[in-house]
Structures are given as C-alpha cells and as structure tokens.
Amino acid sequence: MDRAKVWKFEHNVDxxxxxxxxxxxxxxxDEMKAYAFEPLIKEFAGQVQAGDVIxxxxxxxxxxxxxxxxxxxxxxxxKAVIAGSFARIFFRNAINIGLPAIICKEAYDAIQQGDVxxxxxxxxxxxxxxxxLECTKLPPYMQKILNEGGLxxxxxxxxxx
Amino acid sequence: xGMTISEKILAKAAGRDRVSAGEIxxxxxxxxxxxxxxxxxxxxxxxxxxxKPRIADKDKLVFIIDHNVPADNPKTAAAHKKMRDFAKEHxxxxxxxxxxxxxxxxxEYVRPGELIFGAxxxxxxxxxxxxxxxxxxxxxxxxxxxxxxxxVMVPHSLRFHLTGRFQEGVYPRDLILTIxxxxxxxxxxxxxxxxxxxxxxxxxxxxRMVLTNMAVEAGAKTGIFQPDEKTAEYLAACGREPxxxxxxxxxxxxxxxxxxxxxxxxxxxxxxxxVDDVVSVDEVKNVIIHQAFIGSCNSxxxxxxxxxxxxxKGHKIHEGxxxxxxxxxxxxxxxxxxxxxxxxFMDAGAMIMNSNCSVCWGSCQGVIGEGExxxxxxxxxxxxxxxHKDSKVYLASAATVAASAVTGKIGGHx
Numbered sequence: 001m002d003r004a005k006v007w008k009f010e011h012n013v014d015x016x017x018x019x020x021x022x023x024x025x026x027x028x029x030d031e032m033k034a035y036a037f038e039p040l041i042k043e044f045a046g047q048v049q050a051g052d053v054i055x056x057x058x059x060x061x062x063x064x065x066x067x068x069x070x071x072x073x074x075x076x077x078x079k080a081v082i083a084g085s086f087a088r089i090f091f092r093n094a095i096n097i098g099l100p101a102i103i104c105k106e107a108y109d110a111i112q113q114g115d116v117x118x119x120x121x122x123x124x125x126x127x128x129x130x131x132x133l134e135c136t137k138l139p140p141y142m143q144k145i146l147n148e149g150g151l152x153x154x155x156x157x158x159x160x161x
Numbered sequence: 162x163g164m165t166i167s168e169k170i171l172a173k174a175a176g177r178d179r180v181s182a183g184e185i186x187x188x189x190x191x192x193x194x195x196x197x198x199x200x201x202x203x204x205x206x207x208x209x210x211x212x213k214p215r216i217a218d219k220d221k222l223v224f225i226i227d228h229n230v231p232a233d234n235p236k237t238a239a240a241h242k243k244m245r246d247f248a249k250e251h252x253x254x255x256x257x258x259x260x261x262x263x264x265x266x267x268x269e270y271v272r273p274g275e276l277i278f279g280a281x282x283x284x285x286x287x288x289x290x291x292x293x294x295x296x297x298x299x300x301x302x303x304x305x306x307x308x309x310x311x312x313v314m315v316p317h318s319l320r321f322h323l324t325g326r327f328q329e330g331v332y333p334r335d336l337i338l339t340i341x342x343x344x345x346x347x348x349x350x351x352x353x354x355x356x357x358x359x360x361x362x363x364x365x366x367x368x369r370m371v372l373t374n375m376a377v378e379a380g381a382k383t384g385i386f387q388p389d390e391k392t393a394e395y396l397a398a399c400g401r402e403p404x405x406x407x408x409x410x411x412x413x414x415x416x417x418x419x420x421x422x423x424x425x426x427x428x429x430x431x432x433x434x435x436v437d438d439v440v441s442v443d444e445v446k447n448v449i450i451h452q453a454f455i456g457s458c459n460s461x462x463x464x465x466x467x468x469x470x471x472x473x474k475g476h477k478i479h480e481g482x483x484x485x486x487x488x489x490x491x492x493x494x495x496x497x498x499x500x501x502x503x504x505x506f507m508d509a510g511a512m513i514m515n516s517n518c519s520v521c522w523g524s525c526q527g528v529i530g531e532g533e534x535x536x537x538x539x540x541x542x543x544x545x546x547x548x549h550k551d552s553k554v555y556l557a558s559a560a561t562v563a564a565s566a567v568t569g570k571i572g573g574h575x
Contacts, residue, residue, distance in 0.1 A: 012346055012347075016541070016544070017544060017545075020523075020545055020550075021522055021524040022523070024198055024199065025197065025198070025201065025228075025229055025236060025524075027236060027240070028202075038550070039550035040544075059346055059350070059380065062346055062380065063282065063541060063543060064198075064296075065199075065281055065296035066198065067199060067299040068199070085347060085350065087347070087350065088350055088380065088382060092301065093299075093300065093301070096298065096300035141312065151300050151301070152206070152210055152300060152304070155211070155212075155304055155307065156210075156211065159212045160212055
C-alpha cells in the first residue's frame with residue numbers, strides 16, 4: 001500500500017481544463033504535459049510528483065474524447081484519479097491506458113488538498129487518517145484491462161500467443 | 162421483454178439475438194472516423210507500440226482534417242502531414258478542409274443500424290439517422306483499427322417524448338439546452354438519450370442532429386431517433402441504403418421517461434462555464450458581447466444559416482462585435498452561396514470562414530482574449546473553451562446569436 005499526496009479538484013472538471021485544445025496538436029504527450037490543468041492550477045505540471053493522486057467531485061473528465069487528458073496525467077506520474085463519478089469517455093480512456101480511475105463517493109468530502117492517503121488498488125480502499133473509504137470495484141473485464149497495463153498491452157499479449 | 166433500438170443495434174454488432182443493459186459484449190464496428198484533434202497520436206501508437214501493426218479493414222476508416230484547418234502553425238502542419246501521409250500509404254478515405262467531421266460523415270457515410278466509433282465526443286450525432294455513434298479515445302480507436310472490433314457495455318436508455326411544435330422563434334437548439342439544463346451535465350452518463358413522439362417525427366434530419374449532437378453534453382453514450390420516412394428521404398438524397406431499419410419494441414425497458422411539450426420551450430442560453438447552466442434569454446439580456454459565432458457540428462447547417470440570414474438581412478452588426486460564420490461543410494457553404502445568404506452575411510459585416518470547427522474548437526480561428534465574451538452556436542462553454550482562460554462563452558440558437566450580434570448585447574429576436 002503506497003502513500004500518496006493529494007491534488008484536490010472540484011466537480012465537473014472538463015477535459016479542456018485537464019489539457020486545453022490549443023496544445024492537443026503538439027507532436028507528443030511529453031510536450032503537452034507541461035500544460036496539464038493550466039487553466040485551473042498553473043503550477044500543477046511543475047509541482048506534481050510521481051505517485052501523487054488526484055481527488056475530485058462528480059463528473060470528472062466531462063467534455064471531449066481527447067485521450068491526451070488521461071495521458072498527460074499518466075506522463076506526469078499521477079498514480080490514480082479518484083472521483084465521485086467520471087464522464088464515460090475519460091473513464092474508459094484512463095483504464096485503456098492503464099491509469100486507475102477510481103469511483104469513490106466519499107472521497108470528495110473526506111479528503112482535502114495536500115492530504116496524504118494510502119491507496120489499496122487491489123482492495124479498492126483509500127485510507128485517510130483513521131478512516132477507510134470504500135471504492136467501487138471495476139467490472140471484471142475492465143479490471144483485467146487495467147491489470148494488463150492497458151488495452152494495447154492486452155492486445156499485444158493476445159498477438160504474442 | 163423487448164429491446165430498445167440501441168440494444169438492437171448492439172445485439173446485431175455482437176452477433177447475438179438479444180443484449181440487455183449492463184452486459185459487456187465484443188462488437189464489430191461498421192465505421193471508424195478520426196480527425197486532426199488526435200489522429201497524429203494514434204498514428205504514432207500504431208507505428209511504435211503495437212506488436213503486430215495491421216489494419217483490419219481500411220474501407221471502414223475515414224480520416225478528416227477539420228479542427229485546425231488550414232494549419233495555424235508548423236507543429237499543426239506536421240500533425241496534418243502525418244495524417245495525410247498515413248491515409249495515402251494505407252488507402253484510407255481522407256478529407257481536408259471539406260467540413261466538420263460529423264457533417265461530412267452524415268453527408269457521406271452514416272447508415273441507419275450501423276455501430277460507428279469516432280475519435281471525437283460528438284460522434285453521438287449519428288443517431289439522427291438511427292445509427293449508434295459514440296466517441297472514443299486514441300487507444301480504443303487503435304484497437305478497433307487493428308482488430309475491427311471493440312467492447313461495449315450496453316447502456317440503459319432514457320426516453321424523451323417530444324410532443325407538439327415549437328412556437329415561432331424557438332428552435333431544437335433551445336430544446337436540447339433546456340433538456341441538458343433540466344437533467345444536468347451528468348444526467349445521462351453512460352446512457353442513451355432516445356427521442357420519440359410526434360414532435361420528434363416532425364423534425365428534419367438536420368434538426369434531429371442538433372439534439373443527438375449534444376447528448377454527450379449530458380454525459381450520454383449516444384443520442385438516437387428511430388428511422389422513419391424523413392430518414393429514408395435523407396438517405397435517398399445522399400444515395401445510400403440503410404444497414405438495418407430498427408425500432409424500439411413497445412415493451413422495451415427504459416430507465417426513465419421524460420416529457421417535453423415543444424410549444425412550451427422558450428429561447429434559452431447556457432451561461433459560462435457549464436453547458437447545464439441554462440436560463441432564459443431574458444435573464445441575461447443586457448450582457449455585452451464582443452464576438453458572435455454561428456457554425457459547428459451542432460448548428461452550422463443550412464437551416465441555421467437561413468435563420469441567421471433572416472435576422473441579419475438589412476442590418477449591420479454592432480460596432481463592438483465580430484460575427485464569424487463557418488458553414489458546417491462545403492456542401493452547406495455552396496448552398497448558402499446559391500441562396501444568397503453569404504451576401505446578406507457580408508452586407509451585415511460578418512466574416513465568413515472556411516468550413517471547419519472554427520471558434521467552437523477555440524484553438525485555430527476566432528480565439529477570444531482575456532475578459533471577452535462570446536455568444537456561440539457551438540457545443541461547449543467550458544472555461545477557456547474559446548481562447549483565454551478568463552473569457553466567457555454563452556451558448557444559444559443561431560437566431561439568438563444573430564440578434565445579439567446586431568445589438569451588441571445578448572438579446573431576443575422576436
């Protein structure tokens with residue numbers, strides 16, 4: 001179980017905030033990652049540490065289908081995104097690239113900016129102080145994709161058979 | 162127990178007699194569309210991370226450059242070149258500068274009964290023709306290119322019964338904003354929004370597109386209408402045949418039912434920065450605007466251009482306002498030209514842009530600056546969506562946008 005520092009966000013964080021449109025055609029995710037959350041927290045990309053987690057309210061990742069959104073977070077070392085609920089395309093994209101997107105109804109009220117939490121992905125729990133928050137487990141099919149490291153790893157393993 | 166039209170399309174795609182909401186199935190994809198917002202990354206993934214790079218069926222693929230076209234800087238130009246070269250090498254259908262991807266797909270490809278994945282969230286538009294279209298990211302798209310398949314969780318459906326007719330000066334745009342305001346930006350998450358009733362049947366395919374296009378703004382996986390005579394007329398005019406003509410069974414199961422009397426809908430706007438913050442036009446009528454935009458995959462078709470022209474005819478736009486108009490495709494552009502609409506727009510002082518996503522995409526054309534206010538027929542009004550992070554976007558019908566451009570303030574047109 002790893003300890004992780006929290007970056008806290010509000011409800012309805014849309015993909016234009018995670019990575020604005022004007023950076024999407026840059027040549028690589030590596031070039032884009034400096035602009036993650038630029039409209040909301042300008043210093044995010046410079047200060048986030050590998051292993052940190054994001055905690056947000058309802059409907060995280062609403063808006064466009066840009067996979068650049070979960071990928072810049074992944075590239076910056078964000079270990080998981082925890083939200084009350086997710087917009088479906090972001091949710092699917094995150095799992096597909098191997099970034100855990102964890103639905104936890106209590107997280108938004110229980111966890112604050114800068115808190116340190118212990119995340120147990122296998123048990124789908126988050127520990128904050130003495131409190132243990134239960135998360136929603138993924139459907140087995142999605143959990144399998146996540147365990148393989150994402151959909152393309154899943155495909156490559158099938159192709160290697 | 163019956164099935165909805167969406168369940169029937171997914172059952173066909175899964176090669177099964179029936180499917181039910183909540184099940185996960187492997188499905189065959191009929192068509193795959195990707196645009197310049199993300200395709201350069203998909204191509205990089207195709208070339209670098211696949212163990213066995215291959216394309217299951219090149220004839221199912223369509224690449225469209227519509228977001229940053231013409232290219233606005235050398236990096237965009239490089240992304241476009243990558244897409245152009247890949248399309249040529251692999252003999253993929255390719256469009257550049259011909260229109261917004263969803264408009265081109267509707268004009269050239271979409272057939273009732275098909276399951277279509279697009280690497281763009283507004284792929285849900287295709288339900289206007291009774292197809293199941295949904296948006297995906299690069300990885301899902303790449304997987305589908307390689308295998309011809311994907312996995313879907315069968316969504317629950319919400320049914321919207323539309324009755325009656327709009328009053329004069331009220332449009333489908335006002336209805337869909339009203340619906341999103343009522344159910345919220347996550348009111349249909351992972352669900353289908355199915356539109357039915359005599360009010361739905363009376364709408365043209367273009368009008369239906371205004372509704373299905375914005376289903377994703379309520380979180381939906383897709384929006385859909387059942388095919389009917391109007392669908393048949395549209396397909397005949399485009400020279401296409403349906404794949405399957407499917408209808409929802411009378412005993413199909415819906416998670417929730419909603420009822421809208423179209424005669425009671427009023428002109429509305431969505432206020433910054435959320436699509437579900439919807440109020441009547443009167444409530445914001447003195448807000449000063451700096452730019453107005455008519456276009457996008459939501460409202461850049463001939464109906465909206467005619468409506469705008471009827472309001473702009475004989476008027477000049479306000480001196481403090483730029484009005485940008487981008488027809489949704491070159492077909493629409495030429496029709497507007499032939500109907501004399503472009504003359505009216507130019508006489509009014511508008512800038513007419515090439516067919517592309519334009520201001521709605523907020524990255525290439527007509528970007529707005531710090532503190533500026535835009536009123537738009539686009540799809541989204543998120544913080545910074547049209548440019549500077551401290552600018553504001555109001556969403557409204559083409560009629561409200563045109564009227565506002567004349568007065569310089571958000572206002573009514575009746």
